[in-house]
Amino acid sequence: MGLNRRNFFKLLGVSGMTLAVGKTANAASTENATVEFYGILYDSTRCKGCRGCEYDCADAHGFPEPLPAKDIPAIRTTNETCNTVVNRYKTSKGEVFIKRQCMHCNEPACVAACLTQAMHKTKMGPVTWDGDKCMGCRYCMVSCPFDSPKFEFHSPNPKIQKCDMCFERLKTGESPACAFNCPNEALLYGKRRDLLKEARRRIYEKPDVYLDQVYGEHAAGGTGWLYLSPVPFNELGLNNSLQQSSYPALTTGFLYSVPSIFVLVPAFLMGIYQATKNNTPNGKEEDE
Amino acid sequence: MNSSYQIGQEQDGKAIWKFLISELKPKGKFLTPFNIISIPIMLLGLVLIVIRFWKGIGAITNLTQEVPWGLWIGFDVVTGVAFAGGAYxxxxxxxxxxxxKYHSIVRVTVLNGFLAYVFYAGALLLDLGRPWHVINPIIGNSFGTSSVLFLVAWHFLLYMIAELIEFSPAIAEWLGARKARKILSGMTIAAVIFGITLSTLHQSGLGALYLMAKDKIHPLWYSEFIPVMFFVSSIFAGLSMVIFEGSISHRVFFRQISEKNQQAQHGIVLGLARICAGAMFAYFFLQLLVFIHGQNWHLLNTPMGLWFLLEMLGFVMLPMILFYVSYRTGNIRLVKIAAILAMLGVILNRLNVTVIGFRWEMAIRYVPSWMELVVTLAVIFTEIWISDG
Structure with missing residues (x-):
């Protein structure tokens, strides 16, 4: 379903461009409707907060090693040298850990925002960034409802950093470093459809342990990362009031109007011009 | 200043632009108060720009991961483009x-609009982290066609070309190329229609950029009608700028309008005041409708709500009334006051959407650094230097 809407978007943009500047971009959407996204299910009841995933992530992406627990605050955000953090929250049901990183939305706002296709939703599901295309405008950061893309503000050759779900590893058939190494099986990598089933199974089997909600199933139109928790998600710093539909849909109306404006406005202006051009009071046509 | 003059006199093929600049240079003193203030700021701005490309954007700006667009986008680009709306x-x-009636000021306005766009595009380059890839959305296979920014980028480029064509008969005239002038004049109407259409879309497109930042902008300023608001307000923003420019840069104005036509100039200013009043009424009414539909009454009695009321009443309704009264009474001074208030209102509105109301709930707010301000001022001064001398 998500894919269909994306295709629609592409078609829309292409037709808009064709009308707008007379250039045809290739509508090479060969994705077929049966493509399934992969994702990761995070079960906060299983996470012991060892932060091993932070170390594995830093290792897999060549980032500096994370600081030991005694040197860090309980609540952190990801940044340009750290793609994932595990935060500790004191909640109504005791201490709960939560891992944060890019959510890999089904219909990512950052991808819709990107004017160079540097941000790309791969067919497997991860949202990746291409430094050869990016011009560093940071519109992805403005648009992302989760604030996932991070920018190297202190580099003359800045990159956008965010979790890429270890796309290089996925291509060779491996699973993401964090999910592969998690000692508590709090992270489960697989097809998003299967992960949702698994999440529902866990909630069904232990209704007293889990909150009856899978965060990411609907938030922002559905995300690749899915979360299970014993407490309401806003107690864990996750925004539970995000819209359920996709963020790119917010600009559909505007983009949709572009082709019609490009046809109607010039026609309208030509009409007025023709109607008024003989109104010249003293017959002077030239400038000055 | 002097060097460009010499190049202009050399008349080599690519010197058209320099020739144009030298034609517009004032033949006055060098040490004017404006120069004494602007030259040090422009030099300091240049140093800061070097630091920015050497150490990164974070070295001179206060931008954060949560607020990635600040003064340079919110003021230089978004507000600046609104003020350049007078041309269309x-x-x-x-x-x-x-x-x-308005024929005498259309050329200088188009030239100012063109220069403004050149400088905003330039200011945009400063804000791009990887500016060497700026041509990617124009060439190659990297068309991000689902992006509003893609649309805006293309429209900036095409609009600059359209404005150049609109203005080109004047260039051909100065160069004495009569045949070229005739051809270019013939293209004017097509360029005008194309330019107006592009303006409709990119003025509103600048607002549409913020549509996906739904959870980040204060609800009093966020609505799905931001694009419409930006478009309607660009009409009186641009015309107020024309009135304002006309009142400060007499040199430019007087060259276009001879002194004996003082009366005609007053007629123009009053006519513009009437149009501004009308456009502001439409804008105010739209804002009112959106506010009522948004059901945000409870937000009015908060600091941001009072700030919103100040913008709407003090800098939209008040200048609207002043424009109307000044038109009815023929008071030129009142028109200028109204124009300045309306311009402040547009600055306020654009900054409220892009900077002040953006991430308004965060504990540590983004406040532009003094270096961002200096670079912004340097860009504005350079533009005034080129356009007015």
Whole structure:
């Protein structure tokens, strides 16, 4: 379903461009409707907060090693040298850990925002960034409802950093470093459809342990990362009031109007011009 | 200053632009108060720009991961483009509606609009982290066609070309190329229609950029009608700028309008005041409708709500009334006051959407650094230098 809407978007943009500047971009959407996204299910009841995933992530992406627990605050955000953090929250049901990183939305706002296709939703599901295309405008950061893309503000050759779900590893058939190494099986990598089933199974089997909600199933139109928790998600710093539909849909109306404006406005202006051009009071046509 | 003059006199092929600049240079003193203030700021701005490309954007700005766009986008680009809207409104009035009264100011406005766009595009380059890839959305296979920014980028480029064509008969005239002038004049109407259409879309497109930042902008300023608001407000923003420029840069104005036509100039200013009043009424009414539909009454009695009321009443309704009264009474001074208030209102509105109301709930707010301000001022001063001398 998500894919269909994306295709629609592409078609829309292409037709808009064709009308707008007379250039045809290739509508090479060969994705077929049966493509399934992969994702990761995070079960906060299983996470012991060892932060091993932070170390594995830093290792897999060549980032500096994370600081030991005694040197860090309980609540952190990801940044340009750290793609994932595990935060500790004191909640109504005791201490709960939560891992944060890019959510890999089904219909990512950052991808819709990107004017160079540097941000790309791969067919497997991860949202990746291409430094050869990016011009560093940071519109992805403005648009992302989760604030996932991070920018190297202190580099003359800045990159956008965010979790890429270890796309290089996925291509060779491996699973993401964090999910592969998690000692508590709090992270489960697989097809998003299967992960949702698994999440529902866990909630069904232990209704007293889990909150009856899978965060990411609907938030922002559905995300690749899915979360299970014993407490309401806003107690864990996750925004539970995000819209359920996709963020790119917010600009559909505007983009949709572009082709019609490009046809109607010039026609309208030509009409007025023709109607008024003989109104010249003293017959002077030239400038000055 | 002097060097460009010499190049202009050399008349080599690519010197058209320099020639144009030298034609517009004032033949006055060098040490004016404006120069004494602007030259040090421009030099300091240049140093800061070097630091920015050497150490990264974070070295001179206060931008954060949560607030990635600050003053340079919110003021230089978003507000600046609104003020450049006078060009499309005037070309519409003169070339499409055949309102000959305004013919004398249309050229200088288009030139100012063109220069403004050149400088905003330049300011945009400063804000790009990887500016060497700026041509990617124009060439190659990297068309991000689902992006509003893609649309805006293309429109900036095409609009600059359209404005150049609109202005080119004047260049051909100065160069004495009569045949070229005739051809270019013939293209004017097409360029005008194209330019107005592009303006409709990119003025609103700048607002549409913020549509996906739904959870980040204060609800009093966020609505799905931001694009419409930006478009309507660009009409009186641009015309207020034309009135304002006309009142401060007499040199430019007087070259276009001879002194004996003082009366005609007053007629123009009052006519513009009437149009501003009308456009502001439409804008105010739209804002009112959106506010009522948004059901945000409870937000009015908060600091941000009072700030919103100040913008709407003090800098939209008040200048609207002043424009109307000044038109009815023929008071030129009142028109200028109204124009300044309306411009402040547009600055306020654009900054409220892009900077002040953006991430308004965060504990540590983004406040532009003094270096961002200096670079912004340097960009504005350079533009004034080129356009007014």
């Amino acid at each position: 409104v005037l070309t519409f009035m003169v070339y499409i509606l055949n309102m000959h």
